[in-house]
Amino acid sequence: MGVSCVYMYPVPEGRSGAHVVEVLQKQVETIGGVKMGSFVVDCESYLSIMLSVSKTLQILHNTEYPASCFAVLDSGATLVADTLFNGLLSHLKAYYQARKGSKIESKGNRYQLADFVIKIGSVTLSGSFKGILVEVEYCPSVIASECWNLMKELLQSLIGNIAESPPPSLKMKMDEIYTPAMTMLQYLEHFNNFRKAAAVSQPPR
Amino acid sequence: MAAPSVNISVESAIEHQIQEVRYDGQEIYVAPLSMSENLSKLAHKIDFYKDESEEKGKPTSEGEKESDEEKVLAPFQPSLWPWDSVRNKLKAAYTEISVLYDVLNIVKEKHYMVTDPVNQDGPELKAPLQMLAKKRSLVAAAHILSNGAERLKRVQNEMASVTQENFLMELLKLRKNWRLKKVHNTILGELSYKSAGSRFWQGGTFEVLKTSDLAAEGEIVPRKSSLDVIIPSELEGVAYILVEVKSVVSDLMNITSATLKMPSSLGPVSADTYWQLKLETAQNVLFCKELFAQLAREAVQIKKASTPHMVVGNQILTNVFPGVQLSIVLCHHTGKEKKVNLSSEKLEHNHVLEHSLHQLLREVHDRNLKCSAPHPVNAMLGMTRKRRLAGPRAMSRQELMEMGENESLLEQILKQTKHAVLRIRSMHVIDQMAVSIQDPQLCAHWSCLNSSLESSVRVSVTSYGYESIRTSLVLTIGIDLIRVVMKDGRVCTLSFEETELRDLLQWQICQHHTHSIQHLAKVQGWQVLSGIVSSGFGDMEAYGTTSNVLMASPRSNVIVSFHSNPVSGSKLWVKKVEPSIETHHSPAVTANKWASLSGEFQEVNLQLLEGRNLVGKIDMLMARLSLS
Numbered sequence: 126m127g128v129s130c131v132y133m134y135p136v137p138e139g140r141s142g143a144h145v146v147e148v149l150q151k152q153v154e155t156i157g158g159v160k161m162g163s164f165v166v167d168c169e170s171y172l173s174i175m176l177s178v179s180k181t182l183q184i185l186h187n188t189e190y191p192a193s194c195f196a197v198l199d200s201g202a203t204l205v206a207d208t209l210f211n212g213l214l215s216h217l218k219a220y221y222q223a224r225k226g227s228k229i230e231s232k233g234n235r236y237q238l239a240d241f242v243i244k245i246g247s248v249t250l251s252g253s254f255k256g257i258l259v260e261v262e263y264c265p266s267v268i269a270s271e272c273w274n275l276m277k278e279l280l281q282s283l284i285g286n287i288a289e290s291p292p293p294s295l296k297m298k299m300d301e302i303y304t305p306a307m308t309m310l311q312y313l314e315h316f317n318n319f320r321k322a323a324a325v326s327q328p329p330r
Numbered sequence: 331m332a333a334p335s336v337n338i339s340v341e342s343a344i345e346h347q348i349q350e351v352r353y354d355g356q357e358i359y360v361a362p363l364s365m366s367e368n369l370s371k372l373a374h375k376i377d378f379y380k381d382e383s384e385e386k387g388k389p390t391s392e393g394e395k396e397s398d399e400e401k402v403l404a405p406f407q408p409s410l411w412p413w414d415s416v417r418n419k420l421k422a423a424y425t426e427i428s429v430l431y432d433v434l435n436i437v438k439e440k441h442y443m444v445t446d447p448v449n450q451d452g453p454e455l456k457a458p459l460q461m462l463a464k465k466r467s468l469v470a471a472a473h474i475l476s477n478g479a480e481r482l483k484r485v486q487n488e489m490a491s492v493t494q495e496n497f498l499m500e501l502l503k504l505r506k507n508w509r510l511k512k513v514h515n516t517i518l519g520e521l522s523y524k525s526a527g528s529r530f531w532q533g534g535t536f537e538v539l540k541t542s543d544l545a546a547e548g549e550i551v552p553r554k555s556s557l558d559v560i561i562p563s564e565l566e567g568v569a570y571i572l573v574e575v576k577s578v579v580s581d582l583m584n585i586t587s588a589t590l591k592m593p594s595s596l597g598p599v600s601a602d603t604y605w606q607l608k609l610e611t612a613q614n615v616l617f618c619k620e621l622f623a624q625l626a627r628e629a630v631q632i633k634k635a636s637t638p639h640m641v642v643g644n645q646i647l648t649n650v651f652p653g654v655q656l657s658i659v660l661c662h663h664t665g666k667e668k669k670v671n672l673s674s675e676k677l678e679h680n681h682v683l684e685h686s687l688h689q690l691l692r693e694v695h696d697r698n699l700k701c702s703a704p705h706p707v708n709a710m711l712g713m714t715r716k717r718r719l720a721g722p723r724a725m726s727r728q729e730l731m732e733m734g735e736n737e738s739l740l741e742q743i744l745k746q747t748k749h750a751v752l753r754i755r756s757m758h759v760i761d762q763m764a765v766s767i768q769d770p771q772l773c774a775h776w777s778c779l780n781s782s783l784e785s786s787v788r789v790s791v792t793s794y795g796y797e798s799i800r801t802s803l804v805l806t807i808g809i810d811l812i813r814v815v816m817k818d819g820r821v822c823t824l825s826f827e828e829t830e831l832r833d834l835l836q837w838q839i840c841q842h843h844t845h846s847i848q849h850l851a852k853v854q855g856w857q858v859l860s861g862i863v864s865s866g867f868g869d870m871e872a873y874g875t876t877s878n879v880l881m882a883s884p885r886s887n888v889i890v891s892f893h894s895n896p897v898s899g900s901k902l903w904v905k906k907v908e909p910s911i912e913t914h915h916s917p918a919v920t921a922n923k924w925a926s927l928s929g930e931f932q933e934v935n936l937q938l939l940e941g942r943n944l945v946g947k948i949d950m951l952m953a954r955l956s957l958s
Binding site: 189190193304305 | 730
């Protein structure tokens with residue numbers, strides 16, 4: 126377990142997402158990354174129906190933490206539970222209901238490069254491609270500020286100037302001990318952005 | 331008559347009794363009695379004890395007469411004898427006096443009686459006498475007490491000897507340590523480790539018998555115990571696990587040696603041993619069998635090993651290192667087999683490894699038994715606490731995978747064996763070198779705290795007389811490699827081959843020489859021109875690298891070059907430069923000493939130099955040369 130940074134990699138106009146992903150993968154392989162399986166991060170939204178002001182509960186899973194289930198509230202409060210929590214949610218149908226078509230996931234290959242783990246995932250929202258997320262994890266450290274420069278160097282060689290500064294949600298916690306929940310919060314932020322973008326481009330019929 | 335009317339007031343007289351008159355003249359009356367109170371007062375006046383009939387029978391006048399007589403007598407008597415008591419006393423005194431007179435007369439006459447003076451200090455007792463009496467009584471009391479105690483003891487002893495023969499008491503004792511159950515008319519016991527977490531198929535049921543039953547059949551043998559146990563035939567005898575680490579130049583694995591080797595100390599159990607010992611031995615047999623079965627199963631299952639493990643009969647053979655073999659033999663001596671002619675071959679039984687084997691199986695048992703309850707209750711059964719918390723702690727895939735890995739017993743014991751072999755080898759190498767190399771001295775400090783898989787040693791190299799110059803290195807001996815941290819902080823990893831360690835130590839010795847000479851240079855004001863601990867040039871050697879150092883004397887007129895190599899040994903060259911020769915004045919040459927690098931170096935025979943050791947010799951030589 127180490128420090129992770131998640132960035133969105135923009136897809137240039139007129140090029141398919143799959144192609145860009147392929148280019149990125151090739152790039153990682155050229156700098157010495159070795160493919161070590163694949164990964165999936167998925168997120169589902171649940172809406173509370175009892176309250177007058179509807180609140181959302183986001184349930185995330187990450188194959189990197191196969192035994193865990195992350196539940197995030199609007200406020201950012203995160204609960205890390207084991208996978209039995211999924212079963213619990215089905216019992217809470219009277220309070221929380223899954224929003225239809227909200228399942229968003231980032232899926233792709235996982236590369237190992239010495240102490241780094243690089244994950245290039247293509248994001249799909251209910252089946253349609255939305256964008257690319259690149260995660261870089263530096264395993265030996267747990268303090269973000271101590272390894273940020275090292276990660277920045279690798280990130281910039283990979284995705285360029287997007288990685289000029291640490292991800293916004295990580296910025297406040299640079300000196301804290303990194304927890305897996307922080308990775309999930311970064312993913313959630315990107316997922317929310319993708320959802321918003323999707324809502325704007327496709328007004329509800 | 332019409333008289334003027336006069337008012338007459340009629341007042342009731344004060345009929346109440348006055349209780350008290352106060353100082354101010356106020357009178358307090360007793361409250362008048364009410365009717366009921368009056369009645370009760372009157373009733374009190376009646377004497378109920380008086381016999382009414384008597385009164386009725388007698389004329390009242392008679393009663394009056396009697397009371398009259400009494401009234402006359404009572405006041406008369408005291409007036410009749412006013413000196414009566416005085417008279418009485420005088421009379422008594424008179425009688426006494428006359429008796430005394432009689433007695434005195436009799437005594438005086440000496441006819442009938444003689445009086446003797448009586449010794450008056452009778453009750454006055456002497457202290458020692460008193461003590462003696464007390465002592466005697468105490469002794470008597472103590473005697474009674476000790477008598478009683480002895481009797482009690484005797485009774486108790488008798489009781490004890492009775493209980494030993496008492497079957498029920500024995501059974502109770504047995505019940506305290508072993509599991510028993512009653513099936514019909516027989517009592518069955520269980521000696522297997524199943525209740526302690528073992529999952530071995532073989533059971534260990536034994537039967538409890540009363541010895542008096544046996545005796546009734548004919549043979550009357552005086553037995554110590556009235557209880558006997560019958561142990562299943564497959565658990566009879568003595569067993570142990572023989573662990574041997576053999577350094578075989580193995581052309582053939584020595585399979586025939588798997589025959590029984592029973593140390594004489596572990597003889598068969600005789601029939602009439604006490605049941606506790608019998609049961610314990612049988613339990614040990616069962617444990618050894620389980621251990622061996624487990625190891626054999628693992629040996630067959632494990633495919634990872636480069637050379638497969640061999641299981642032949644009651645022996646498991648594995649390769650630890652090339653040429654070193656670990657053999658685990660189950661020795662089960664039932665006492666029924668033929669006497670095998672034991673060769674005088676010494677048993678190289680490794681007790682430590684046998685102990686750790688036992689320990690490992692016990693740990694397995696313990697793990698089987700300690701199955702934490704599921705949390706929450708609807709969760710999976712049999713999850714360890716660590717696995718249960720893996721979710722909330724968000725363990726990564728790798729951590730989970732590591733958790734799932736379960737090392738087998740055989741692998742663990744193999745690791746321990748490897749470490750043990752490697753440790754002994756390194757110890758041997760260091761000791762050998764410390765003995766064979768006199769200059770400099772090697773000193774090894776083994777840490778007394780080590781685990782079964784890691785231990786460490788600090789080796790320090792010093793020269794006699796120059797102990798402040800020290801080269802020390804720390805060796806951490808792992809499972810099959812040695813990590814060495816050298817003086818300058820460099821880390822190098824050695825394999826299990828002992829020659830590698832030897833090479834490293836020899837190289838360190840060469841380095842120590844150059845280091846100490848550089849140190850001497852600093853002290854004597856010499857200038858170190860170059861110092862290389864592992865130079866790549868020089869003559870071709872069989873192994874090892876040369877360390878060399880080049881120095882100039884304070885006056886820059888003598889250059890000394892020192893080479894130290896583990897194979898060819900130490901060599902010293904000296905060159906003298908004439909200060910007058912100043913041939914070329916190249917701007918690149920900044921000082922005279924550099925000009926003298928080239929030229930003829932002359933080798934010094936170090937053996938002929940005087941001094942206790944190499945450093946001492948060179949010290950002396952340098953001191954001499956710095957003057958010249």
